[in-house]
Structure formats: C-alpha cells, structure tokens
Amino acid sequence: MYPGKWAAKNPDKPAVIMADTEAVLTFGELEDRSLRLANHLRSRGFEKGDHIAVMAENRFEIIEALWAALRTGGIVTVVNSHLTAAESAYIVDDCDARAFLLSTQLKKSSEVAEQCQQVENRICIDALPDGEARQAFAGWDEYEAVLGAASADKPDVEPRGDDMLYSSGTTGRPKGILPGATDLLIEDEDVSLISLFRSLYGFDEDTVYLSPAPLYHAAPLRFVMTTHSQGGTVVVMPRFDAEEALALIEKHNVTHSQWVPTMLIRMLKLPDEVRLSYDVSSLKVAIHAAAPCPPEVKRAMIEWWGPVIFEYYAATESNGLTIIDSQQALERPGSVGRDGVKGIVHICGPEGEELPAGEIGVIYFEATAALFEYYKDPAKTAASRHPDHADTWATTGDMGYLDEDRFLYIAERTTGLNIVGGVNVYPQEIENALALRPSIADVAVVGKTDDELGQVPVAFVQLADGLAEVGQADEIRSWLSDRLARFKIPREFYFVPELPRTPTGKLVKRKLPDPAVLAG
Known part of the structure; x- marks a missing residue:
C-alpha cells in the first residue's frame, strides 16, 4: 500500500523526520508532492517502464521521487552521491533515464550536470546555482517550480513501478539490476518484498524506523518504502554518527533500524559512560546486513541491546534471502541464517554439481518468482545462471557452505569483492x-x-x-x-x-x- 492511504487517514502524521534539522515531511505532504512530480512526468510523456534517476544527499526529495516513480510505473535509480562526476554520469546514461533529479548541494553537481545534458527531463533540487555554475544547468527546471505547476489530480489508474539499483562493477562498470516485470498497481498490497519485511520484522503503523545509512543503498531505500507502506515514520540521518544514532533512538522511541557492521563497531567503541547513558529499550528490531559481522561484535550487541539483533544475507539482485535471529546467531557464530524464506540455497561446484553439507562452493538461490536481469548486459545475466537450471537458479558470485541444518556460512567471493x-x-x-x-x-x-x-x-x-x-x-x-x-x-x-x-x-x-x- 502506498502512502496515499495513510495521507487520507492521518495527513499530519510525520512520514519522514530529518534527524539534523528536525524538519518534518507529513504523509499529506508526501502524497501531494509525489503525486505532483508523477503528474509532471506524465505530462512529459513518461510511461510505465520509463527510467528516472535521482542523485542527492539524504533528504526528503529522494523519498518523494521514489514514490513519484513508483506511482507512474517507472523504474527509479538512486545514484551513489559519493561517486565521481564521470562515474555518476555513466550510471545516468546507462540506465536510459528520461528524467534526472540532481541536488545542487553536491559539490560536483555542476560537473555531473554538464555530463548529463542528454537527459530530456532535467530537474535540479534546490534553486539554480548562481555564477559560472549556472551555465552547467542551462535547460534544467527547478524542483519546486515543477511541483507548483503540476496537477494535483490523482489518475484513476497508477501502475506500480520498481527500483533498479546498480551493483559494483567487477571490471570497472557497474550494471543495473532490472527487476522482473509485474502488473501491480500502486495501491496493491501484494508486493512481495514489502509483505516479506512486514511478516519477518513486524513493520506496522506504529513503526519508527531509523535510517542511518545513505538512501542510495538498496536496504535503506527498501526499508523506507516498507515503513511508509505500513504507515510508519522514518527518521533519516544525513550521515552516520555513533552517539547521535543512540540519541535518536531514545528521542524518537525508534522501534526498527538497519545497520552495517561498521556502525555497530563504532557504537561499541564509544566510552561505556557515553553509550550506556542512552535508553534504547524502544528497539524491537535492529537488522544488520551488507557485510560479514564478526561474531564477537554480534554477541556484544546482543548483550547490550538484547535479543533484537537480526541478520539477513541477500543482494541488491534480490535473488534470495537467508535470515537469522539473536539466539540462533549465538548458537551458530558466523552463520548468516537459514534459507526457505525467499528462495532455496544450493551450494554448487565448478561444473554446477550440488555439494553436500560442509563443502564450500558457489551459492545459488532457487527462486520461485521471475529472476533479475542485468540491464543491457545479457552476458553477465547468463553468467549468473546455473548451467542446468538457468530459469530458476541464480548467483551473485558469493561462496559458502551449508551445515547439516541448512544454516548458511559465507566463505569467500569468486569476484574478488571487498x-x-x-x-x-x-x-x-x-x-x-x-x-x-x-x-x-x-x-x-x-x-x-x-x-x-x-x-x-x-x-x-x-x-x-x-x-x-x-x-x-x-x-x-x-x-x-x-x-x-x-x-x-x-x-x-x-x-x-x-x-x-x-x-x-x-x-x-x-x-x-x-x-x-x-x-x-
């Protein structure tokens, strides 16, 4: 369910709170602004399956653009704001963006703008810059002017879109991960990822989700989407700070959060008199993913926060998922969880043969839904498929092994990934x-x-x-x-x-x- 339902029920409820300024975007404002942006795109001929790129620091407009793209049936790509201008421009061009939203607050925004003039609908977030930098934005529209001129009338039918985020490139060129096509509408509740997160982690109308990570990453973006679909509030940090994160948990009675192990380590390194001074008892779910977490770090976090620590193993490709809770993690240090929630794990040898428990091989997930594709890269897509089960088994190149109870352990990566x-x-x-x-x-x-x-x-x-x-x-x-x-x-x-x-x-x-x- 998209935020419009919650805007009708409680338009003044905060959908997003910026942690640094305490600025609030209500559900009513999120509904209005995402609808206006969507209508602007429609007025420019934007159709289902068209691509929109967004590049900005953590701010309201990323989330507004996300929902605008989703409610047009569009495919949204949020670009890593820490990439160089050339790296950013490559992604904008490669994703075939028909619209590009760019924050002028980014130091390299003028360079990026100059290299993305081929995009037909170019919108700068914030006012156009003054001086020499303004020349790079010739032909760009201002975001607020676009919203002000757009219709606020909701169409009878709004097809649901999806995200297409980019994987890091093994040979210098990242590739977009194109999701499987669906016939869903924006108001449909049967959205597999949202339904899965809701059932696994209890997202609901009372959820307060702390997002300490950049919104260009898959997990924060999708957890924001899940929180809003259930009517919860998102607290967004512009950048991670260990003590500030703890203060925000206490201040906003945060119930859900998602971290990478580095963040957990930095919080644990705070002096005891600092980290233990904050009340984190409101936390129900603290999820970590993206990188292996040292077992001693996880144990220390469980001792500190209680059995609210959850881990999942997945990829931006969304080809499968394993999960593990606090108790299981203490019993099986190093495991990233069991399969069966989304996809079945198969550990395979060099020729694709399935290996028994305890033997290290390539991790394939057997999927029940449409498999991902690497955008405009059929060779890389084909390389991700199992030689004998190309229609249902896919891998991202990770290696690992299963124990006798089907708990997965990551061993190493075939791609040389750090x-x-x-x-x-x-x-x-x-x-x-x-x-x-x-x-x-x-x-x-x-x-x-x-x-x-x-x-x-x-x-x-x-x-x-x-x-x-x-x-x-x-x-x-x-x-x-x-x-x-x-x-x-x-x-x-x-x-x-x-x-x-x-x-x-x-x-x-x-x-x-x-x-x-x-x-x-």
Whole structure:
C-alpha cells in the first residue's frame, strides 16, 4: 500500500523526520508532492517502464521521487552521491533515464550536470546555482517550480513501478539490476518484498524506523518504502554518527533500524559512560546486513541491546534471502541464517554439481518468482545462471557452505569483492584505474582486514623503471581522487620490485605478502 492511504487517514502524521534539522515531511505532504512530480512526468510523456534517476544527499526529495516513480510505473535509480562526476554520469546514461533529479548541494553537481545534458527531463533540487555554475544547468527546471505547476489530480489508474539499483562493477562498470516485470498497481498490497519485511520484522503503523545509512543503498531505500507502506515514520540521518544514532533512538522511541557492521563497531567503541547513558529499550528490531559481522561484535550487541539483533544475507539482485535471529546467531557464530524464506540455497561446484553439507562452493538461490536481469548486459545475466537450471537458479558470485541444518556460512567471493564498511569495492576497478598511470608498471589491489570498516583496499605497486618511492603514495592518491570515489582509493600502498605473475601473465595474488603484517 502506498502512502496515499495513510495521507487520507492521518495527513499530519510525520512520514519522514530529518534527524539534523528536525524538519518534518507529513504523509499529506508526501502524497501531494509525489503525486505532483508523477503528474509532471506524465505530462512529459513518461510511461510505465520509463527510467528516472535521482542523485542527492539524504533528504526528503529522494523519498518523494521514489514514490513519484513508483506511482507512474517507472523504474527509479538512486545514484551513489559519493561517486565521481564521470562515474555518476555513466550510471545516468546507462540506465536510459528520461528524467534526472540532481541536488545542487553536491559539490560536483555542476560537473555531473554538464555530463548529463542528454537527459530530456532535467530537474535540479534546490534553486539554480548562481555564477559560472549556472551555465552547467542551462535547460534544467527547478524542483519546486515543477511541483507548483503540476496537477494535483490523482489518475484513476497508477501502475506500480520498481527500483533498479546498480551493483559494483567487477571490471570497472557497474550494471543495473532490472527487476522482473509485474502488473501491480500502486495501491496493491501484494508486493512481495514489502509483505516479506512486514511478516519477518513486524513493520506496522506504529513503526519508527531509523535510517542511518545513505538512501542510495538498496536496504535503506527498501526499508523506507516498507515503513511508509505500513504507515510508519522514518527518521533519516544525513550521515552516520555513533552517539547521535543512540540519541535518536531514545528521542524518537525508534522501534526498527538497519545497520552495517561498521556502525555497530563504532557504537561499541564509544566510552561505556557515553553509550550506556542512552535508553534504547524502544528497539524491537535492529537488522544488520551488507557485510560479514564478526561474531564477537554480534554477541556484544546482543548483550547490550538484547535479543533484537537480526541478520539477513541477500543482494541488491534480490535473488534470495537467508535470515537469522539473536539466539540462533549465538548458537551458530558466523552463520548468516537459514534459507526457505525467499528462495532455496544450493551450494554448487565448478561444473554446477550440488555439494553436500560442509563443502564450500558457489551459492545459488532457487527462486520461485521471475529472476533479475542485468540491464543491457545479457552476458553477465547468463553468467549468473546455473548451467542446468538457468530459469530458476541464480548467483551473485558469493561462496559458502551449508551445515547439516541448512544454516548458511559465507566463505569467500569468486569476484574478488571487498566490502568496505558495508559498501562493495572491486579490486579490478581500482587496478584498471591505476593501470592508466604512467608511473605505475604493474599493480595489484587486495583487501586488508580493518577493525572498524571490516576491510579496506590496499595496493601493491611496481613503479616504472627509475622512479623513487618517496612521495609516490600521496601523488597516486591525489591522481585517483578525480577518477574514483573516495572509499575506493587504497588506504595503503606497498611498493615492490615485481608482482607475482605466471609465465602467461596471470597475477597470482595469493603469493603477495600478507598486508596484515606489513607496515603502512
């Protein structure tokens, strides 16, 4: 059910509260503003299946645009606001956006605007900038003016759309994950993801959901959608701060929240007199996902917050889901839960053969609904399918094993993925960028364990002949800052005379020194 039901019932109830300013977006305002934006898009020929991109910091307009796209039958892509201008523009172009909403508060907004002039409907959030920056926004409409001029009349039929978020690219180019098509209307209640979250975690009209993460991630965006569909209130943090998160739980009597392990670690690192001074007893459900959580961290959180800690294992592709509660996690440290809630797990060997309990292999989910597709990438889509069950079994490349009771454990990743504070980072993308630098003859990027972020990327660099190491690390970081998002830039650089490669040129990363024992 979309927010319109709750706007009719209680239009003044807060749908969204911004944690920093305490600004409120009511259900009545969310209904009116999302409807006006949707009607504007319709007036421009926007139809079911058309794509809309949004790039902004955490703010009301992301959520308004989400519901506007959903109620037109559109496909919405929220772009990571920490990407470089070139990375952002690639996604906007690749998703075939017919409309693009861009916050002018982002430092790189002018660069992004200049590179996205091909989008036919361009809307800037906030007023058009002054001075030289204004030139980049030639032909852009202002968001408030668009809403003010749009109709507030609700159409008789509003087909329901979906999101298409982007996975991190293993070779430098992320791909959109296109959901299966449906014939749902916006007011339909039988929306599988929302129904699943509602039944698993008890989202209802009394829910107060704290969102401490960026809204461009799949989990926060979809939990916001779930909360609003049930008439609950969302409290949005513009950025995560450990003590502030605890203060917000107490202040707003937060019942539900979703975290990545890095956030849990930072809260646990607060001095006891600080973290224990806040009342978190209102919490009913604290979900964590996105990255492996050290068992000792989970145990400490359960001891602190009680048995309200839940974990799920899934992917942006939504091809399957495992869940585990607090008691199960204490009994089976390291497990990410059992299957059967959404999809059945199959652990398979190199030829697709199914492996017995305890053996590590590729994790496939057997789905009962339509499988995802990678947008405009049939080869990657085909590679995600099981060789003998292509219509129903899919994988994202993760590896793991099942125990005798079908609890899943993650082992390693076939794609070489690192998870930095809950964000996917692929070494290949970083290596590709560094390979273009003249001073670098060869490079390898690996993940190094980090107490706070889980993993951080580090680089082994073979410099071009004749170059000295002094000052090179700082120069490389500066060079990368215009090419990669900050969280992708290696934290440490180790200079080596030669990288281990086979006679055929294949890099053998297992022969690299262990970065855990090297000095920064």
